[in-house]
Amino acid sequence: MDSAGGEGRWVFGYGSLMWRPGFPFVERKGAVLHGRRRAFCIYSVHHRGTYERPGLVLGLAPGGATRGAAYRVAEDAWPEVYAYLREREQPTETYVEAWREVRLDGGLRAPALVFLSDKGHRQWAGDLSLERQAELIHGAVGLSGRNEDYLTDLVEHLRAEGIRDEGMERLLRMVEG
Secondary structure (H helix, E strand, C coil): CCECCCCCEEEEECCHHHHCCCCCCCEEEEEEEEEEEEEEEEEECCCCCCCCCCEEEEEEEEEEEEEEEEEEECHHHHHHHHHHHHHHHCCCCCEEEEEEEEEECCCCEEEEEEEEECCCCCCECCCCCHHHHHHHHCCCEECCEEHHHHHHHHHHHHHHCCCCCHHHHHHHHHHHC
16 A cells, blocks of 8 residues: 655544544545544543543544544644644543554555543543443533533534444434433
């Protein structure tokens, strides 16, 4: 496989970064990250819950593969974009920042900044049953709004991208209940 050319750095999004990146980019492509799967595996005490009533947010848990979106950011915009991403994605340092190769639509590969779930962090929820995930998501609210809205947005936007995630769709049905 060839590597993606062009100036800039890539950022991989698998959740809200797919539909609301919030930063300037030169190019957006569908992408797959191998070795990690999309999962509600992080207790949210900031964006979608509180310390008293945690919710859940997505993380990249070990195993599988995740279809998402990759954004190419111009080199001169990188410092500002990186600062924005640190503020947005790391309010409680629940992710490990890493550069991982993603396969872009069209077959090219590129190194991309990804935010991997930190299994050693106190907010790591691990592999919860769908029933337990639904309990935590239902009724949780944080600075960014209702946890249920986050799940609904995720499923709707994945569908719009042509991604059918049966686990997320089943979870949504359970939460809507």
